[in-house]
Amino acid sequence: MNRKKINFKNYGIFVVFIVLVIILMILSPNAFAKPRNLINVVKQASINGVLACGMMFVIIAGGIDLSAGSVVALSGVVAAYLAQMQGIPIILPILGALGTGALIGLINGFGAAYAELPPFIITLATMSIVRGAALILSGGSPVFGLQEQFEGIAGISIANVIPILVLYFLLIAVFSGFILNKTVFGRHVYAIGGNSITAKVSGINVKSMLLRVYIICGVFSGIAGLLIASRTMQGSPTVGVGYEMDAIAAVVIGGVSMSGGSGKWYGTIIGALLLALISNGLDILGVSSNFQQIIKGIIIAVAVYLDLRGKKTSA
Amino acid sequence: MKKRIIVGLFLAVSLMMTACGGASDSKTTTAAETKAEAEATTAAGKEASTEKQEVSDVVKDAKAEQFSGAKNEEKKSMALFMSHMTNEFVKTLSSSVQKEAEELGYTGDSFKIYDGKNDVATQVSQIEQAVTLGVDGIIIEPVSTDGIVKAVKDAEKAGVKVVILNQRISDQNAADTFVGADNESTGAALMKKVMEDLDGKGNIVELLGPMGSDGQVGRSKGFDSVLAGYPDVKVIASDSADWDTAKALTLTENWLTSSDIQAVVAQNDGMAVGAAQAVKEAGLTDKIKVYGVDATSDGLNAIVNGGMTGTVSQGTEDQGKISADLCSNLIYGQSVPKEVIATNVVYTKENVNEILKK
Numbered sequence: 001m002n003r004k005k006i007n008f009k010n011y012g013i014f015v016v017f018i019v020l021v022i023i024l025m026i027l028s029p030n031a032f033a034k035p036r037n038l039i040n041v042v043k044q045a046s047i048n049g050v051l052a053c054g055m056m057f058v059i060i061a062g063g064i065d066l067s068a069g070s071v072v073a074l075s076g077v078v079a080a081y082l083a084q085m086q087g088i089p090i091i092l093p094i095l096g097a098l099g100t101g102a103l104i105g106l107i108n109g110f111g112a113a114y115a116e117l118p119p120f121i122i123t124l125a126t127m128s129i130v131r132g133a134a135l136i137l138s139g140g141s142p143v144f145g146l147q148e149q150f151e152g153i154a155g156i157s158i159a160n161v162i163p164i165l166v167l168y169f170l171l172i173a174v175f176s177g178f179i180l181n182k183t184v185f186g187r188h189v190y191a192i193g194g195n196s197i198t199a200k201v202s203g204i205n206v207k208s209m210l211l212r213v214y215i216i217c218g219v220f221s222g223i224a225g226l227l228i229a230s231r232t233m234q235g236s237p238t239v240g241v242g243y244e245m246d247a248i249a250a251v252v253i254g255g256v257s258m259s260g261g262s263g264k265w266y267g268t269i270i271g272a273l274l275l276a277l278i279s280n281g282l283d284i285l286g287v288s289s290n291f292q293q294i295i296k297g298i299i300i301a302v303a304v305y306l307d308l309r310g311k312k313t314s315a
Numbered sequence: 316m317k318k319r320i321i322v323g324l325f326l327a328v329s330l331m332m333t334a335c336g337g338a339s340d341s342k343t344t345t346a347a348e349t350k351a352e353a354e355a356t357t358a359a360g361k362e363a364s365t366e367k368q369e370v371s372d373v374v375k376d377a378k379a380e381q382f383s384g385a386k387n388e389e390k391k392s393m394a395l396f397m398s399h400m401t402n403e404f405v406k407t408l409s410s411s412v413q414k415e416a417e418e419l420g421y422t423g424d425s426f427k428i429y430d431g432k433n434d435v436a437t438q439v440s441q442i443e444q445a446v447t448l449g450v451d452g453i454i455i456e457p458v459s460t461d462g463i464v465k466a467v468k469d470a471e472k473a474g475v476k477v478v479i480l481n482q483r484i485s486d487q488n489a490a491d492t493f494v495g496a497d498n499e500s501t502g503a504a505l506m507k508k509v510m511e512d513l514d515g516k517g518n519i520v521e522l523l524g525p526m527g528s529d530g531q532v533g534r535s536k537g538f539d540s541v542l543a544g545y546p547d548v549k550v551i552a553s554d555s556a557d558w559d560t561a562k563a564l565t566l567t568e569n570w571l572t573s574s575d576i577q578a579v580v581a582q583n584d585g586m587a588v589g590a591a592q593a594v595k596e597a598g599l600t601d602k603i604k605v606y607g608v609d610a611t612s613d614g615l616n617a618i619v620n621g622g623m624t625g626t627v628s629q630g631t632e633d634q635g636k637i638s639a640d641l642c643s644n645l646i647y648g649q650s651v652p653k654e655v656i657a658t659n660v661v662y663t664k665e666n667v668n669e670i671l672k673k
Contacts, residue, residue, distance in 0.1 A: 044568070144616055234560065
């Protein structure tokens with residue numbers, strides 16, 4: 001009896017998620033509950049989910065990446081620029097976006113690990129620099145007129161049912177979970193986030209670890225940028241403002257501690273799904289976007305509260 | 316020591332990045348300029364109102380006088396204050412002002428553009444700075460309809476001529492003149508076209524700008540005034556996507572799963588492009604019409620590709636050109652009309668080539 005209760009509290013976020021799904025199904029049986037819409041929810045969670053996976057690495061390692069939203073814009077613009085040139089192999093825009101993300105991640109990592117700037121500061125700086133670079137490179141307006149194949153990267157569905165975005169999301173989520181749980185690298189990520197001095201003493205190269213963690217986050221942000229560019233068939237320099245906050249929200253809702261060292265990958269996935277669920281469900285119910293912001297804030301606070309309370313009781 | 320080298324390296328990388336950015340900047344500007352040149356003079360030529368014709372006559376006179384007088388008089392200067400520089404609309408607007416100003420002889424140091432970065436405090440201090448530096452005439456595309464009124468009054472007190480561009484300020488009498496579009500008539504022109512295309516019946520959804528913004532309020536008013544005459548048309552959803560393409564895409568996607576829709580009416584082309592993409596992904600391009608406002612090049616491109624059905628031009632280049640003309644006239648002591656409104660032109664697949672050719 002007692003054990004059951006603890007288990008229930010341990011999975012507060014799942015409970016919130018399932019309760020919300022049930023409520024929405026009751027309120028909107030003809031629209032929300034349709035299989036096509038449920039797939040839609042996962043699809044809309046995908047971009048934020050990919051970003052959140054990258055953010056999760058950084059936060060578990062004890063850092064934060066505020067530049068993620070700007071990286072989405074710059075990598076999308078870079079990809080769109082390359083995809084604008086007709087006859088160029090489609091792999092180039094893909095590499096361009098990922099490379100852009102990796103480069104910014106490298107800068108963030110260098111700043112945080114080697115120059116020993118607080119992660120909040122260095123990524124705040126790159127957030128501004130990268131947004132500026134995206135605006136300059138694009139001349140301030142969206143880059144469009146992309147070759148048609150580019151749409152195939154993220155705009156298509158498998159067998160007309162499963163959007164390919166969902167597949168990317170799942171692949172990246174599972175990949176992240178595998179790295180964090182099954183590899184030495186992953187265990188080191190938790191170690192440096194939990195206590196970097198202990199980690200250093202026990203022989204982990206903390207600086208190089210941090211560098212790599214930021215590069216992972218940069219590359220994932222680059223992927224998100226590529227996917228948005230492909231979906232909208234344009235590289236917009238103003239896209240992604242505030243995306244880093246949604247990613248952080250997903251990570252935190254999922255039970256990852258902001259102070260680093262703990263958190264589960266599947267929590268982040270649920271976090272991203274929960275955010276998409278809220279906006280999808282409320283859009284369908286016709287709730288204005290202004291009210292949605294309030295409801296979203298309340299749900300974030302409640303979800304994290306339940307999660308924390310569950311952890312305290314079980315500890 | 317080691318740390319210093321690393322910091323140095325880090326700074327070098329950042330510098331390299333900025334340098335790269337700079338290099339491509341010059342490239343894109345030229346591209347944008349050529350585009351602007353190609354598109355300039357598009358204007359709203361066709362249905363030029365009588366008021367406007369008068370304006371262009373005034374302008375011609377001013378030009379002639381100026382050039383004769385310019386040699387012995389000291390050089391006059393003009394400054395343009397933009398609310399921000401991050402979308403196609405403001406870019407087109409500012410480049411058309413600049414082009415006309417250059418033609419009028421305001422070149423080099425005598426013409427400056429300030430970017431207000433969407434921050435009213437920034438814009439006010441920029442205006443104050445220019446006035447202190449002794450500018451003769453200024454054109455302001457306001458960040459805020461209230462926040463800059465005092466700066467405008469101070470400028471006028473200092474003898475500077477003020478033209479307000481695109482969005483009226485709350486005390487328009489403080490300035491010399493206003494050049495812009497009328498969002499209400501633009502919204503109405505678009506909705507009229509939508510009603511024609513739908514034969515006055517069906518379900519529509521509306522994608523709005525940021526709630527309470529000048530563009531949103533005016534365009535919505537225009538929408539509603541037309542819709543009042545069509546009882547068989549139902550607006551089944553209407554929400555803000557903040558002028559944002561990606562947001563509009565998601566919102567439209569959600570609406571498509573829940574309802575039977577014949578048309579998506581967006582208040583700018585950026586959102587319409589996002590909606591068109593959602594409609595396309597759902598395989599409904601033939602069944603759902605998508606409309607926008609502004610006639611930006613991505614919107615026009617979508618019309619050519621069949622993703623969008625129509626858009627309304629608010630004569631952006633025209634607005635920019637006229638504001639520079641009026642500002643120059645004011646500087647040289649000529650009287651100008653209190654207000655000039657650019658003409659709306661609806662573009663669809665049939666006439667989209669007219670604007671693209673130019």
